[in-house]
Amino acid sequence: MxxxxxxxxxxxxxxxxxxxxxxxxxxxxxxxxxxxxxxxxxxxxxxxxxxxxxxxxxxxxxxxxxxxxxxxxxxxxxxxxxxxxxxxxxxxxxxxxxxxxxxxxxxxxxxxxxxxxxxxxxxxxxxxxxxxxxxxxxxxxxxxxxxxxxxxxxxxxxxxxxxxxxHGDLSARPREAGQEPAAVRRAREYLDANLDSPVELADLAAAAGLSRFHLLRVFRKAVGTTPHGYLTDRRVALAKRLLAGFLPLADVALACGFCDQAHFNRVFKGRVGVSPGQYRRGSNPVQDAQAAAA
CATH class of the missing domain: 2.60.120.10 (Jelly Rolls)
Structure with a gap:
């Protein structure tokens, strides 16, 4: 049932x-x-x-x-x-x-x-x-x-x-995370190349040559965060660079792989402390006015 x-x-x-x-x-x-x-x-x-x-x-x-x-x-x-x-x-x-x-x-x-x-x-x-x-x-x-x-x-x-x-009755245990520098490098390269696209964990693991579970463990051990955390940080860094230009905020969100404007605002503010619009106004008010008028 x-x-x-x-x-x-x-x-x-x-x-x-x-x-x-x-x-x-x-x-x-x-x-x-x-x-x-x-x-x-x-x-x-x-x-x-x-x-x-x-x-x-x-x-x-x-x-x-x-x-x-x-x-x-x-x-x-x-x-x-x-x-x-x-x-x-x-x-x-x-x-x-x-x-x-x-x-x-x-x-x-x-x-x-x-x-x-x-x-x-x-x-x-x-x-x-x-x-x-x-x-x-x-x-x-x-x-x-x-x-x-x-x-x-x-x-x-x-x-x-x-x-x-x-809590399950399992006799086998996962192998130690260890050092997997080549796999972590491949995973980072894959994430860097897909900042503007949805990333599937299975595809990332395949690119790294590891199982999904093992990739999460070795990536966090080497980088200090999860692959998703790394991807989010890279997307926010790209957004900050694009906000210095003339792209409308909705286009910046799309170029950085965010689901929509609300998702962009929520994640950006969570990392930076201000919204994308506030960041643009604070970092370059002249360009912000020009972008709004475009």
Missing amino acids: DQHSALTRTPAAGGDFARLWRESRFDGMECLNARFQRHAYAPHTHETYVVGVITAGTELYRCRGTERAARAGQVVVLDPEVLHDGRPAEDGYAYRMFYPSVALFGQAMADALGRPALPHFAATELDDPELFQALRGLHHGLEGPQREPLSTDTDALRAFTALALR
């Missing part, structure tokens, strides 16, 4: 809230953002893994013959085909859930371990604040405005592999 079926089998009660969508770039993974004061799930299973975070309140549920409680601040995870139900405690609960397919988890594990493997999770509630923040941030990012594929893929791979490697 998918989560849409579970919700419609016992529809949310009045006053409750649920938003469900699918992520096509992650094998059609269902994502659910919900707040329940009264809604109770009938016993059901999923063909997928169940991964999420409790953001408020307490969810009560029965799983593997035991009554359990998942509380705010905890990560929750279930293997595929595990029978469970769900209902709110007196204070209700809110959660953000992912339903990643077995194939998606298998691909992430092959990437991280160099061979096929699937995690098994014996514990269903996890106290792991760092993982909680990573999963919640990923979920917010998927629900929010359009994001760059490199950022989304990086966040998803890091969050799901961290969950499996820390």
